[in-house]
Amino acid sequence: MSNVGIVLVSHSHELVKGLHALLEQIQPEVPIAIAGGTESGDIGTDVFAIKKAIEEVYSEKGVALFFDLGSAQLSAEMAIELLDNMQQIQLVDAPLVEGSYVAVVESGCGSPLHEVVAVAEGVRNLNKMNH
Structure with a gap:
């Protein structure tokens, strides 16, 4: 089962x-890929590194894609x-750390993409409930 x-x-x-090291300890069977910084080691994002990361973990179950800042979202969209021919890739509107943490747990339970995304995006509301 993927x-x-x-x-x-x-x-x-x-x-x-x-973050990858943390998540891998939580659910080692969930495929996780990272794209951070630029090729030259500077702060920034790289569209081609993001594309490669998606390809590394893609399966028929889909991919949930987390990002830290707005420009990272734009790079991910590009x-x-x-x-080509990759369906079920979804950007997740959730905090990077908390959202990906619950997503990895949900994915490890075998849940479909829409449930993984819903659980992760639900994390946004936790902070509002505590204030």
Whole structure:
């Protein structure tokens, strides 16, 4: 049984590298790929690195794509446009750390993409409920 793939996009390679290590310990069977920073090691995003990350974890179950800032979202959207015949790739409107954490757990339970995304996006409301 394959699981929904998770892609972590950040302006910082170190940030997504550390988050990947955490998530891999939570659910080692969930495919996770990262795209952080630029090819030269600077802060920023790389459309082609994001495209490659999606391709690494893509399956018929789909891919949930998390990002840290608005320009990372734009880069992710451009990367998705470059992909041929890949359905079920969804950008997730959730905090990068908390959202990807619950998404990895949900994916590891074998849930479909729409449930993985819904659980992750539900994290946005947790902080509002506590204030």
